[in-house]
Amino acid sequence: MKHWFAKIAGAAGAALLCIAFAACTPSAGMGNARAELLESDGTRLVVRVTEGDMDKNLYDVLCIFEQNGEIAFDGTQSEYGFYLTSLNGVEADAENYWALYTTLGTLDGVSYSDASYGTWEYDGRTLASASYGVSGLPLVEGELYALIRTSVA
Amino acid sequence: MRPSQQIALSAVMCALLLVAQFVLSFVPGVEIVTALLLSFCVVFGWKCGMLAATSFSLLRCFLFGFYPNVILLYLIYFNLFALFFGTAGRRIAAWVCPALLVPVAAGALAVALAQIPLSASLLPGLRGAAWALFAVACALLLLWGGLLAGKREVRAATLAACAAFFTVFFTLLDDVLTPLFYGYTPDAALGYFYTGLLAMIPQTLCAAVSVVVLFPVFARIFGGGRKIPPQTLDE
Numbered sequence: 001m002k003h004w005f006a007k008i009a010g011a012a013g014a015a016l017l018c019i020a021f022a023a024c025t026p027s028a029g030m031g032n033a034r035a036e037l038l039e040s041d042g043t044r045l046v047v048r049v050t051e052g053d054m055d056k057n058l059y060d061v062l063c064i065f066e067q068n069g070e071i072a073f074d075g076t077q078s079e080y081g082f083y084l085t086s087l088n089g090v091e092a093d094a095e096n097y098w099a100l101y102t103t104l105g106t107l108d109g110v111s112y113s114d115a116s117y118g119t120w121e122y123d124g125r126t127l128a129s130a131s132y133g134v135s136g137l138p139l140v141e142g143e144l145y146a147l148i149r150t151s152v153a
Numbered sequence: 154m155r156p157s158q159q160i161a162l163s164a165v166m167c168a169l170l171l172v173a174q175f176v177l178s179f180v181p182g183v184e185i186v187t188a189l190l191l192s193f194c195v196v197f198g199w200k201c202g203m204l205a206a207t208s209f210s211l212l213r214c215f216l217f218g219f220y221p222n223v224i225l226l227y228l229i230y231f232n233l234f235a236l237f238f239g240t241a242g243r244r245i246a247a248w249v250c251p252a253l254l255v256p257v258a259a260g261a262l263a264v265a266l267a268q269i270p271l272s273a274s275l276l277p278g279l280r281g282a283a284w285a286l287f288a289v290a291c292a293l294l295l296l297w298g299g300l301l302a303g304k305r306e307v308r309a310a311t312l313a314a315c316a317a318f319f320t321v322f323f324t325l326l327d328d329v330l331t332p333l334f335y336g337y338t339p340d341a342a343l344g345y346f347y348t349g350l351l352a353m354i355p356q357t358l359c360a361a362v363s364v365v366v367l368f369p370v371f372a373r374i375f376g377g378g379r380k381i382p383p384q385t386l387d388e
Contacts, residue, residue, distance in 0.1 A: 057274035079352040136272040
């Protein structure tokens with residue numbers, strides 16, 4: 001009886017550990033970063049970072065904007081971070097998705113975007129297709145980040 | 154076992170695997186498919202295992218979508234998995250555990266300490282997961298050593314080490330198949346490999362922990378279904 005109890009307790013403990021480990025979410029707030037919402041509607045969202053913080057990312061900014069009632073978004077968490085599927089009530093579907101672009105190029109030897117996979121122009125600046133999702137883009141001062149509703153075709 | 158029994162058992166196992174994967178797909182990094190299929194293969198052998206693995210690999214597409222590279226990955230990986238654990242699972246040598254855990258621990262330590270060209274936002278999480286995997290690999294080694302010194306059964310620890318090694322192999326296989334299938338440039342393929350570590354480390358950690366904890370439970374349940382006495386499974 002004790003033997004079975006120990007096994008079940010061990011299994012439950014391991015499961016709780018895994019779930020707790022998997023359920024970790026980014027810390028609240030933007031830290032030392034400051035960001036400005038330039039545009040937000042059913043086809044695009046553009047953010048400019050006015051003060052950077054490498055410990056925070058675009059997902060943290062979106063959470064703050066959502067808390068303030070400026071935007072609405074939805075998606076799922078995965079091992080790669082947050083996968084955004086809906087923005088301002090517009091869902092991604094078989095024909096359209098939300099593509100992420102940024103002016104953040106290569107920083108400290110890491111490439112955060114790649115123009116060969118697509119570009120988008122805004123206010124005289126060229127944003128390249130992001131190499132990561134919203135959770136993988138750190139907040140760098142002066143950079144632009146944009147979510148654009150894009151056709152799959 | 155009669156063919157009709159093998160088919161029926163494999164069908165039930167396939168359904169169980171589909172439910173297990175679907176239910177836990179909402180929890181990143183957590184899965185029990187490895188522990189379930191491993192236990193099934195050890196108890197019922199490679200034929201039932203490969204039947205279940207092939208049907209699972211194909212039927213899961215109805216839940217998760219039809220992606221040719223993923224179908225190919227699953228068919229290759231899970232059939233090799235079933236073949237290995239269905240043939241060697243019951244008579245795996247004790248020395249296999251440290252032989253596999255040492256490279257897993259070394260790899261985890263390397264990932265935790267190396268300067269990996271990955272997003273600054275994702276690197277802390279990856280390093281944390283790598284340290285956790287290193288800790289679990291060391292704990293498994295200690296458990297194995299303790300059980301061996303006490304002349305106790307070490308098969309669960311050894312199978313957990315094999316499961317961890319196979320999980321690493323799964324991601325490495327994907328790192329070859331997906332870039333080949335989509336025609337990635339070498340730089341993009343390397344980026345895909347580094348990003349893949351974000352999934353590999355938690356999945357390996359989960360596989361090792363789930364097998365060492367759940368294998369004795371599942372083996373007893375499946376063994377009961379096959380009318381195998383518990384002491385025979387432990388031999």
